[in-house]
Amino acid sequence: MARRSDHSRDEIHQLALAAAEALIDEGGLQALSARKVASRIGYTVGTLYMVFKNLDDLILQVNGRTLDLLHQRLQGRLSERIGGKDELMQLAAAYIEFAQTETPRWGMLFEYIVDDDGELPGWYQEKLGRVFGPVEQALQATLPACASDKVRQASRVLWASVHGICMLKIRQRLNLAGGQTTRQMVEMLVDNFLVGMGCKE
Amino acid sequence: MARRSDHSRDEIHQLALAAAEALIDEGGLQALSARKVASRIGYTVGTLYMVFKNLDDLILQVNGRTLDLLHQRLQGRLSERIGGKDELMQLAAAYIEFAQTETPRWGMLFEYIVDDDGELPGWYQEKLGRVFGPVEQALQATLPACASDKVRQASRVLWASVHGICMLKIRQRLNLAGGQTTRQMVEMLVDNFLVGMGCKE
DNA sequence: ACCAGATATTGAACAATGTTCAATTTAGTG
DNA sequence: CACTAAATTGAACATTGTTCAATATCTGGT
Numbered sequence: 189m190a191r192r193s194d195h196s197r198d199e200i201h202q203l204a205l206a207a208a209e210a211l212i213d214e215g216g217l218q219a220l221s222a223r224k225v226a227s228r229i230g231y232t233v234g235t236l237y238m239v240f241k242n243l244d245d246l247i248l249q250v251n252g253r254t255l256d257l258l259h260q261r262l263q264g265r266l267s268e269r270i271g272g273k274d275e276l277m278q279l280a281a282a283y284i285e286f287a288q289t290e291t292p293r294w295g296m297l298f299e300y301i302v303d304d305d306g307e308l309p310g311w312y313q314e315k316l317g318r319v320f321g322p323v324e325q326a327l328q329a330t331l332p333a334c335a336s337d338k339v340r341q342a343s344r345v346l347w348a349s350v351h352g353i354c355m356l357k358i359r360q361r362l363n364l365a366g367g368q369t370t371r372q373m374v375e376m377l378v379d380n381f382l383v384g385m386g387c388k389e
Numbered sequence: 390m391a392r393r394s395d396h397s398r399d400e401i402h403q404l405a406l407a408a409a410e411a412l413i414d415e416g417g418l419q420a421l422s423a424r425k426v427a428s429r430i431g432y433t434v435g436t437l438y439m440v441f442k443n444l445d446d447l448i449l450q451v452n453g454r455t456l457d458l459l460h461q462r463l464q465g466r467l468s469e470r471i472g473g474k475d476e477l478m479q480l481a482a483a484y485i486e487f488a489q490t491e492t493p494r495w496g497m498l499f500e501y502i503v504d505d506d507g508e509l510p511g512w513y514q515e516k517l518g519r520v521f522g523p524v525e526q527a528l529q530a531t532l533p534a535c536a537s538d539k540v541r542q543a544s545r546v547l548w549a550s551v552h553g554i555c556m557l558k559i560r561q562r563l564n565l566a567g568g569q570t571t572r573q574m575v576e577m578l579v580d581n582f583l584v585g586m587g588c589k590e
Numbered sequence: 591a592c593c594a595g596a597t598a599t600t601g602a603a604c605a606a607t608g609t610t611c612a613a614t615t616t617a618g619t620g
Numbered sequence: 621c622a623c624t625a626a627a628t629t630g631a632a633c634a635t636t637g638t639t640c641a642a643t644a645t646c647t648g649g650t
Contacts, residue, residue, distance in 0.1 A: 221607065222609080233609085237609070238627075299500060308561060316564040349550030349554060351553045352550050356552060362517075373549070380585020382585070384584040435600060443638075
């Protein structure tokens with residue numbers, strides 16, 4: 189029996205999240221189970237339910253950490269405020285890379301489905317909003333004359349589009365894409381989108 | 390016990406698919422189970438496995454029918470060859486409507502995940518390709534001067550983008566989208582994309 | 591009409607799942 | 621050392637996908 193003082197509640201919490209992430213990386217969402225997570229951290233099932241409401245709660249928290257990581261990766265490509273297509277393509281490349289490198293965790297962000305009227309918890313929505321930050325910044329720098337709420341909206345449209353391409357490409361739902369890479373497809377999108385937004389270059 | 394001659398193999402096949410669709414419509418993918426499908430059509434579990442390899446096989450075939458239905462809905466908006474932004478927006482509206490109306494079945498199209506190297510079966514890829522048909526046609530009509538393989542590629546990029554917007558909107562992953570409707574976001578995309586492709590209007 | 595071979599159908603069995611909770615073990619306090 | 625409060629366990633339950641021996645039903649031949 190695990191000693192009561194081996195880990196604090198919070199340590200168990202963190203250990204479990206890390207173990208869950210490892211399992212997901214190894215075998216996708218279907219490789220995740222309460223008992224497997226528990227045994228990996230040296231506890232039994234019951235203990236998990238002292239720290240998480242249920243498995244969905246655990247998954248949502250893993251997703252929260254994934255969003256944080258994604259935000260970091262995007263922010264990392266934003267070191268210098270260049271603006272323009274190049275910076276947006278840097279961000280897009282970072283997103284593509286993240287999706288390709290951390291495919292299972294990235295995919296899980298969109299598999300957890302919320303009920304009709306049920307909303308995602310506030311802390312989660314906040315993390316979601318943060319992910320759009322770098323895109324919004326780069327887009328504003330690219331379109332200095334554009335009103336900030338229009339940029340806000342445009343960044344959502346553009347990024348949802350980048351995401352759509354990534355998604356269908358990685359999940360192989362784009363039959364006969366003519367040998368284009370994900371990156372080339374995204375470049376076509378960004379090019380056209382920026383021209384449409386009235387970008388000079 | 391169900392009489393041996395009550396239904397042919399093929400009838401059982403069809404009945405099961407219809408029952409599965411009903412279950413999914415009522416409660417999403419998680420409401421689907423082998424026993425529920427079987428009991429709805431008046432048989433027991435074992436019988437299902439005479440007609441489907443396993444549950445994934447059943448799901449893939451449901452998805453096949455969903456793709457057919459989607460293709461119909463798109464094709465239905467293509468009756469007259471107008472070309473131009475209006476026709477593309479008609480198609481986009483049809484897609485949005487489909488996603489909003491048949492959300493569970495539509496969502497399932499992207500939840501079934503294929504292994505790393507494992508490909509989707511040929512018949513399924515063919516159905517996938519067909520869905521892009523109407524978009525390709527409308528885009529070619531809109532850009533008559535554009536080479537057909539460029540149109541082919543552009544239709545994939547554009548439609549993956551439309552899909553991305555739909556997806557994130559319906560799954561509520563677009564925090565603070567500023568009260569824009571899915572349709573308005575898609576319109577912004579289509580507008581910009583067409584300008585970028587050199588469309589006059 | 592009846593039998594035999596073939597095939598359809600059943601339902602029990604198995605391992606694994608999420609979740610709960612009484613019983614047990616441990617830690618801290620007086 | 622004893623008592624209380626909390627942590628930890630593991631058995632229990634319902635449900636899941638899948639398999640397969642047993643049983644029921646049909647078909648064709650005599």
